[in-house]
Amino acid sequence: MATTSTPARVDARRRGYWIYLLPGGVLFLAVIVIPFVMNVALSFTEWPGVGEISWIGLENYTELFADDAFWASFRNSVAMIVAMVVAPTLIGLLLASALFDVIGKRFGGKSASTLRALFYLPQIVPVAVAGIVWGWILRPENGALNTLLEAVGLGEFAQNWLGDPGTALPSVMAIMVWVQIGYPVVIFMAALQRVDPQLHEAAEIDGAGWFRRFRAITIPQIRPETFVVALTCTIAAMKVFGPIFVLTRGGPGDATNVPSYFAYQNFFERADVGYGAAIATVLTLIIIALSIVFIRFQAASERKERR
């Protein structure tokens, strides 16, 4: 009896698992899928948030591509990618290998992990709070940085760091490097432990200096982690909101505005919901496109390696 009904019973057993997807699925539909579809639909409308919704087709998008503020916000996104992806990855690689190769091996693992924890510290603080800390340090009058510059005789460089259009973006970028740096350091140090030490020993015997070993062994060996760091940090850089809200509110002018804050302004300050929805939709498309490019690139480089 039991043997004849096996295929049907296997099928039934499989079907029985659907029920476990029900709570998560319903919530996912209500919180992600439906709002996402609604947002895309809203991007084709003109709506101040109350009253009549009027369908205007692609007008928001044509307006968007002619809007200087929109292009400024995406230029600043590129700056955020430099500050949150490029700089932390390069500096993190250098710091991690210095910590692993020199400190870990010559001064003991304890000193290496202590230094690593210190570099990681800004990562655990809520970004909004980190923004408050830095906004406070960069205050124009009596701020800690200006006071420090005066104390060491560089008083002429003291300025209104976040209020001046020329220094606001570089200041925010420097802050984001500070926020972000700990993440690649931790990931890369874990990655370095994976690298077979015999590779380094063999190269050393062959007379390869530290930099050549770093380039020829370390970097290719930890490529998977570098991809993960670059992808996750790029997505984070495209989404950055909290530090901008707390530090500059996108100002002065649009000097530090980013797409997420630009969308927020249109949703909740200018009551131009359709326009905000269009910005958010474009931002989403760019993030998805970047992710696909990254994943393709990673797959291609893995294939090349295997060959």
Add this chain to the structure above:
Amino acid sequence: MTTVTRTSQPAPTTDPPTTRRNRDRHHRGAARWIVLAALIAGAVVMLFPFGVIVLNAFKSPADYSAGGPLALPTEIFTSGMIDFWNRVNFGRKLWNSFMIAGSVAVLGVLVSLFNAYALGIGRVKGRLAIVVLFLMANMLPQEVLIYPLYYIAREVGLYDTQLAVIIIFTVIQSAFGTYLLSSVFGTFPKEILEASALDGASKWQTLWRIIFPISRPTLSVLMIFFFIWTWNEFFIPLVFLISNDNQTVPVALGVLQGQRMMDATTTSAAALLGIVPAIAFFLIFQRTLARGITAGAVK
């Protein structure tokens, strides 16, 4: 030609490598101290903001205007911090953050567990497409959901309630949790599941008596992550929690900073109050976290 070069090559290289390596080792003896000094200098730069905040959090306003932000306080002044705590009802904000982050951690893990049970163990049809959907949801910027969520919450009377924030983050965090747990469960030993089925255990019993205890370490890492991520969230709580009694710690501090209502010493006291819980969690969860960060990186 080739033989000539081949024979002439070893001659100069047999001797120099040993001396070079010796010099290298000798050289490194000094170099390692330079590297150490550079790293310590880097760490000091990283810590400078925290140091300056601590230095000024316990200064009186008069002390600050007399000595500036870099001078040591002449006395430990705590009433600035106490005033701030009482004025914004900081205890309430801590409790709100704790309630929201704690509820999301528990509910998010529970939803992830159910989803992953169906996807990773149950291997339901179309599981790959579903996992990809959850992965995509992870990449979405919250801006693309915020206005419809805000609108829906107002329509159903959940605007400015902690419940709305808890529900939203339960879903957002469980999108990541589902993705991670499904791949973990995909490698779950089949023999154990078969043995459990032979013993007549139902799916519900198998989940709680077998899967849950075995995967508890992974679930606890996930729970800590959900807690800290939710605690640190800013954007959605900023939009949803407008009344003072509902705000979380980052929102309360961020809004106050935005209004530029606080003087210098109060701001540093407030910032310190925002930093302390984060450091406390870090110290409490350190070991589990370090394991989790690296586990997440290596796929």
